[in-house]
Amino acid sequence: MIDITPTPEEVTLLKGIFGGEVEYISVGQIQNKAESLENAVSLSQSERETLQRLRMFLQRVDAVASNLFQVLNPSEDLRILEISGHNSARAEVGFFRTPWSPNFVHGPDTMIFVTKLAEKILKPGESICALERVTWKKPIANNAILTISEIESSPFSVENGCLFDGTLSTNLGRKLHFTSKERQGSTVQKVVANSNPYAKQVFCSCPDCYKSYGDVHIFDLKPPTADTQPYLLSTLCEIVTLALSKICHPDMSKERLDSMRLLGGIKNLELPSSAEAVFPPGGKLHVLIKPVEKKTGKSGMTLMPFEFRFPHQDQNSGSGIMAISYKQDMTEEYLRKCLKP
């Protein structure tokens, strides 16, 4: 586990800024706070000082994280149990956490393993051309058995230990169904500092790069400086997550600091064969949120439907569901329920 325990001076500082118990303040909350100050129209002297201190703390977090930088080696974390020709494969997967998602595996990161396992059963000349659907069913704290198959297996339910499932399609017209079953007692131990190096490189939500018009939100995408292809599926899911985190709390209210957001699922995400198609110069990501269709889920979280369109999706938009909890106690309760063995 990466140690970013604040120094005694930082504890005093953070207590002064957030109040209450510092152990419960996540790096994400600190980033949100700094961001809300950065975006504020005008700042008082004391707010300016607070912002400066938060930036210093975040710099330290960054430094600690880069010192511990570990390049993910998926083969090490994907132990193949069975491959049946081009039809199906099964593997034991060792997930990882990140300093930004210290308690649970970040949903988009799971797509790295799905891609790697799918590649094991592709035919010559075959490539993955779309994520038809993925549903993340609960926060992931345990490692899993991942299965991918041309034949849709009987679905695991959440009670049965299913963490996520979905379908990929290929350029040869095949559908590859994946599902993951949690390995009880095998807690995710590995922490990597930079699981997906690309999403942050191409996505920015500063006022220059991000504009909103009612429920329509538009983000500029910057062309990547490195080859994103091996991680394209995970990167695109991650960018959608980053965009929604920005969109769902534009008001910078106190609620933003108390909120939790989980990406429930994504549908119809096309994957072109080159990253240049996704990130052309001047490319934009369009996101439409649909507050009229929002519902309250079983867990008490608000379920917000949305649509998105990357530059390469000129015809069909993708869609998805974001689960949002505005109240810290509701979040805690939800997590407790999900983690109950």
Ligand SMILES: [Zn+2]
């Ligand atoms: Zn920007």
